[in-house]
Amino acid sequence: MYIRSQRRRPRSSPIRILFLLMLISAGIYVYAMIKQEQIENPFVPTPLPPTPTRSAFSYADEATELYLQGNLAGAIAAYERAIALEPDDVLLYIPQARLLALEGRPIEAVRRANRAVEIAPENARAWAVLGMAYDWNGNVPEAIDACKRAIELDPTYAEAYAYLAEAYADAVRWAEATDAGQTALQLDEGSVDAHRNYGYVLEKQGNYWEAVEEYERALEIHPNLAYIHIAAGRNYQVLGNLSAAESSFQRAIEIDPHNVEAYYRLGRAYYETGEYERAETYLKQATEEDTEFAPAFGYLAFTYWSRRNYEAAIESLEHAIKVACVEARRQAETFYVTVENLNDESAGPSPGAVMRGDFAPTPEGDRDELQATLAPTNEDEEAWADARGAATLDAQTGNYTVELEGLPGLGPGLAYTGWFEGVNTLSGDPLSTGPLDLQADGSLEAEFEAGWVEGPRIEYFYTLGLAYFYMAECEKSYPLFEAALQIYPEEPNALEGIRLCQEAEEAE
Numbered sequence: 001m002y003i004r005s006q007r008r009r010p011r012s013s014p015i016r017i018l019f020l021l022m023l024i025s026a027g028i029y030v031y032a033m034i035k036q037e038q039i040e041n042p043f044v045p046t047p048l049p050p051t052p053t054r055s056a057f058s059y060a061d062e063a064t065e066l067y068l069q070g071n072l073a074g075a076i077a078a079y080e081r082a083i084a085l086e087p088d089d090v091l092l093y094i095p096q097a098r099l100l101a102l103e104g105r106p107i108e109a110v111r112r113a114n115r116a117v118e119i120a121p122e123n124a125r126a127w128a129v130l131g132m133a134y135d136w137n138g139n140v141p142e143a144i145d146a147c148k149r150a151i152e153l154d155p156t157y158a159e160a161y162a163y164l165a166e167a168y169a170d171a172v173r174w175a176e177a178t179d180a181g182q183t184a185l186q187l188d189e190g191s192v193d194a195h196r197n198y199g200y201v202l203e204k205q206g207n208y209w210e211a212v213e214e215y216e217r218a219l220e221i222h223p224n225l226a227y228i229h230i231a232a233g234r235n236y237q238v239l240g241n242l243s244a245a246e247s248s249f250q251r252a253i254e255i256d257p258h259n260v261e262a263y264y265r266l267g268r269a270y271y272e273t274g275e276y277e278r279a280e281t282y283l284k285q286a287t288e289e290d291t292e293f294a295p296a297f298g299y300l301a302f303t304y305w306s307r308r309n310y311e312a313a314i315e316s317l318e319h320a321i322k323v324a325c326v327e328a329r330r331q332a333e334t335f336y337v338t339v340e341n342l343n344d345e346s347a348g349p350s351p352g353a354v355m356r357g358d359f360a361p362t363p364e365g366d367r368d369e370l371q372a373t374l375a376p377t378n379e380d381e382e383a384w385a386d387a388r389g390a391a392t393l394d395a396q397t398g399n400y401t402v403e404l405e406g407l408p409g410l411g412p413g414l415a416y417t418g419w420f421e422g423v424n425t426l427s428g429d430p431l432s433t434g435p436l437d438l439q440a441d442g443s444l445e446a447e448f449e450a451g452w453v454e455g456p457r458i459e460y461f462y463t464l465g466l467a468y469f470y471m472a473e474c475e476k477s478y479p480l481f482e483a484a485l486q487i488y489p490e491e492p493n494a495l496e497g498i499r500l501c502q503e504a505e506e507a508e
Contacts, residue, residue: 332423
């Protein structure tokens with residue numbers, strides 16, 4: 001007989017049941033309090049402490065380190081981040097403006113230096129760097145005035161004299177340049193800019209040996225500045241020390257692998273020693289670094305020409321002429337209108353403009369789209385009260401427009417004529433619209449073209465003309481030879497090119 005065993009179920013203790021009910025009630029209470037945000041949720045992890053934000057000082061310190069390494073572009077960017085955090089710290093704008101000029105960005109340098117002067121109008125360093133920026137931007141009289149203001153504020157600031165020396169040299173005021181440069185060195189023998197700028201003064205005067213010595217002294221103080229290595233190499237090349245020149249340019253490339261001038265200078269050095277293939281390598285690198293650097297395209301074309309690769313020479317020379325003209329048009333400063341005697345055959349404008357306006361970049365066009373708003377120069381004259389106008393220039397294409405209204409009528413033999421300041425024809429005369437054909441109501445809307453303007457080297461024109469001659473395309477050669485003759489009416493290569501083309505045509 002099988003008897004099934006039975007197990008007794010344990011009974012729940014009343015105390016255990018009461019404890020469980022108390023836990024459940026406590027849980028419900030805590031949940032309700034969390035939902036009502038009366039207490040913090042104990043199950044949410046504790047947040048980590050916030051990551052500290054970098055200070056403007058930290059970025060400025062980084063900029064200094066990058067500068068000492070020769071990385072000017074990186075230093076400029078670090079200063080930009082510092083300025084974003086401290087937009088009113090003049091001590092950030094001053095070094096950045098200097099580096100922008102050295103990096104070949106003078107327009108930005110002027111803008112930053114002007115901001116420094118706005119923030120601290122009694123700061124000598126701000127005025128000095130404004131003088132440097134003006135000079136590197138081609139505004140030499142303004143540069144001299146700014147440097148003099150810096151010296152008034154602090155007669156012991158060496159860099160103010162150094163920048164003044166450079167500006168005086170660019171103004172061909174040799175005695176003053178030499179005096180300012182020597183003063184800078186007397187005030188601070190350890191200043192890189194004092195040595196470099198005095199070297200520049202000596203170089204401009206043709207004293208290449210002493211210029212090299214000053215550049216080398218600057219490099220002893222700061223060995224990682226590519227632009228000073230380039231300056232030293234430039235002078236070594238003039239002195240015929242090609243080995244030292246090549247070494248200087250190579251060192252500049254090591255410091256700054258994207259330095260277009262270093263590649264250009266090295267390529268040119270090899271070209272002048274007849275090493276055309278090596279020259280081509282570096283000149284091509286220069287054109288890749290900057291597609292608007294006309295000298296590199298010009299010498300690259302010369303290397304092709306020397307090896308009779310006329311097709312490649314034509315392509316490079318056409319580009320060199322184009323970008324040189326674009327850069328020249330970008331220098332347009334002012335558009336003005338004069339009254340001219342149609343019987344006067346002189347090339348220049350008559351004195352006394354009746355309307356004038358300064359060119360400025362349009363918001364969309366950067367440096368390539370310039371616009372000037374024209375207004376009467378003598379608004380007191382009642383006849384000019386309603387005169388208004390505008391001029392626009394596309395630096396890339398050379399196309400420009402002129403719009404005028406409200407001009408009073410002129411007598412017989414007289415005509416209004418528009419002129420540019422800052423842009424000249426190939427012959428060096430101011431670029432002009434010629435006589436303007438106004439409507440009866442004194443208005444005008446007209447389009448013009450500024451084609452080849454003063455800027456490209458004369459060699460580009462006659463070499464391109466000769467290349468077309470050797471390609472049996474004299475119809476393209478003649479305008480190029482004529483352009484060269486506008487620059488120099490007795491240019492022998494252009495005259496010979498015309499003769500060769502004429503002989504070729506007669507032989508057909």
